[in-house]
Amino acid sequence: MTTRRALLDALENGPVPGPALAAELDVSRAAVWKAVEGLREEGFAVASTPEGYVAPADPPYTAAGIEFGLDAPYAVDYHDSTPSTNERARELAGDGRSDVAVVADEQTGGRGRLGREWVAPAGGVWVSVLTRPAVPTAHAPVFTLAAAVATTDACREAGVDAHIKWPNDVLVGGGSGSSADDLDDPAAADRGGRKLVGILTEMEGEADRVSWLTVGVGVNANLDPDALPPGATSLRAERGADVDRRRFLQRLLERYHELAAEPELVLPAWRERTSTLGSRVRVDTATGEVRGTAVDVAFPGALVVDTGDDTVRVHAGDCEHLRPERDR
Numbered sequence: 271m272t273t274r275r276a277l278l279d280a281l282e283n284g285p286v287p288g289p290a291l292a293a294e295l296d297v298s299r300a301a302v303w304k305a306v307e308g309l310r311e312e313g314f315a316v317a318s319t320p321e322g323y324v325a326p327a328d329p330p331y332t333a334a335g336i337e338f339g340l341d342a343p344y345a346v347d348y349h350d351s352t353p354s355t356n357e358r359a360r361e362l363a364g365d366g367r368s369d370v371a372v373v374a375d376e377q378t379g380g381r382g383r384l385g386r387e388w389v390a391p392a393g394g395v396w397v398s399v400l401t402r403p404a405v406p407t408a409h410a411p412v413f414t415l416a417a418a419v420a421t422t423d424a425c426r427e428a429g430v431d432a433h434i435k436w437p438n439d440v441l442v443g444g445g446s447g448s449s450a451d452d453l454d455d456p457a458a459a460d461r462g463g464r465k466l467v468g469i470l471t472e473m474e475g476e477a478d479r480v481s482w483l484t485v486g487v488g489v490n491a492n493l494d495p496d497a498l499p500p501g502a503t504s505l506r507a508e509r510g511a512d513v514d515r516r517r518f519l520q521r522l523l524e525r526y527h528e529l530a531a532e533p534e535l536v537l538p539a540w541r542e543r544t545s546t547l548g549s550r551v552r553v554d555t556a557t558g559e560v561r562g563t564a565v566d567v568a569f570p571g572a573l574v575v576d577t578g579d580d581t582v583r584v585h586a587g588d589c590e591h592l593r594p595e596r597d598r
């Protein structure tokens with residue numbers, strides 16, 4: 271652990287006498303001082319008191335602020351503005367890094383799936399978590415589901431009644447959701463849910479083993495819906511007040527870490543939080559359209575659809591929740 275991170279951890283438990291911390295970490299007092307100065311330069315205003323160093327009462331939304339009090343092993347790579355946190359995570363993966371949460375206040379080239387655009391102005395929670403899980407590449411979808419559960423829980427703790435639409439959207443409202451295409455049609459979006467969160471998982475693997483995996487999560491946090499595409503909503507709009515992005519993101523990262531470490535917890539938690547199961551759905555896949563009733567999700571993340579004639583597993587696609595059939 272770096273002196274900086276050890277100092278941040280120690281500051282959680284009250285004043286930290288510099289000499290005692292230096293002795294504990296077996297580093298020089300100058301090294302501790304340098305770490306204190308580094309945190310101050312990052313906007314994390316460590317105070318000097320007779321009892322020792324004291325953390326700021328209101329930690330900022332920056333690398334140091336997010337790492338302070340974070341109960342997950344991620345280093346935070348923070349940017350005021352970057353094209354895409356997923357792209358930055360890819361660069362860090364190329365440098366051999368792991369266990370990094372790339373965070374940006376604003377993205378100028380945010381990405382959705384299949385080359386779609388993700389609108390990401392300042393005020394959102396745009397984060398990409400880079401890890402190197404020791405799993406076969408085929409298991410990657412379970413990490414998308416884990417991120418959806420983690421994000422839903424963070425939204426619910428913030429007082430917003432969010433639910434998951436298979437595979438990667440977190441929505442608010444509506445018994446049935448809306449596909450990305452429907453977002454161009456506000457009426458359709460009203461009928462379904464309003465999109466609060468999108469998730470984009472990218473990875474590289476060799477010999478049936480994940481080399482690195484990035485789960486990118488975009489949460490419309492402290493934003494007005496008119497800055498977002500039609501059919502989108504935000505935490506601010508749903509709760510009528512801004513969220514503490516730092517606390518929100520910490521909760522999301524902690525929950526994601528918990529679930530990623532124990533993938534067998536993911537599917538049961540996902541089933542409890544989804545609005546897709548039991549809905550009539552139309553899924554557009556690379557090989558055609560599947561229509562029917564979504565009856566289950568199967569490891570590592572396939573949607574099980576009862577088409578009436580057959581039960582099929584859909585591994586990837588855009589899912590739309592349909593109105594219940596009139597004759598049902």
Ligand code: BT5
Nearest residue numbers: 354355356380381382383386388389468469470486488502
């Ligand atoms: C997604 O794609 O929903 C995945 C979005 C992932 C974004 C995160 S932010 C952090 C990380 N860095 C990145 O560059 N990306 C990830 P998809 O299911 O393809 O949905 C994309 C569609 O959602 C677009 O075509 C728009 O219709 C709509 N959309 C775009 N921006 C939106 C927003 N901020 N809120 C709600 N809907 C949006």
